Amino acid sequence: MRQAHHPEVGEFTLTGVMSALSDPIRVGVVRVLADGRERGWGDLQAPVAKSTLSHHLRVLRDAGLTRTRQEGTRCFVTLRRQELRVRFPGLLEAVLAAAEDEDVGHQVSVKDTAPPA
Structure with a gap:
C-alpha cells in the first residue's frame, strides 16, 4: 500500500x-472513533461491503477527519479530533451531539475483540 495522503x-x-459527514455510515465511523481509540479497519463493522467501507474511510481521510496508519498488512484509523478543533472549533462536538440525538450512524460498530472467558 502506498503512503496515504x-x-x-x-x-x-x-x-x-x-460533504464527508453527509453519509450515515461515515457519521457512524466518526461516532465509533470519537472515543479516541485507534481502530483496525477490520475491526469496524458496517452493513456495507468491505470495498464500500474502504471507500467511506478514504472519504473521511481525504477530508481530514481521520488519519490512517499502516502496520504490515493491517491498517489502523483514528479521528483527528484535535486538528478538527483547531480548524473548526465546536463543529465535531455539534455533529456528534446531533448524531447521538438523531441516532445517525448507529449501524456502525466495532467487533468484540475480547477473548472468550
Missing part, C-alpha cells in the same frame, strides 16, 4: 468536511 489542518475545508 493526510491533508494539513490548513487544507481542511468546511465543504469537504461537511
Whole structure:
C-alpha cells in the first residue's frame, strides 16, 4: 500500500468536511472513533461491503477527519479530533451531539475483540 495522503489542518475545508459527514455510515465511523481509540479497519463493522467501507474511510481521510496508519498488512484509523478543533472549533462536538440525538450512524460498530472467558 502506498503512503496515504493526510491533508494539513490548513487544507481542511468546511465543504469537504461537511460533504464527508453527509453519509450515515461515515457519521457512524466518526461516532465509533470519537472515543479516541485507534481502530483496525477490520475491526469496524458496517452493513456495507468491505470495498464500500474502504471507500467511506478514504472519504473521511481525504477530508481530514481521520488519519490512517499502516502496520504490515493491517491498517489502523483514528479521528483527528484535535486538528478538527483547531480548524473548526465546536463543529465535531455539534455533529456528534446531533448524531447521538438523531441516532445517525448507529449501524456502525466495532467487533468484540475480547477473548472468550
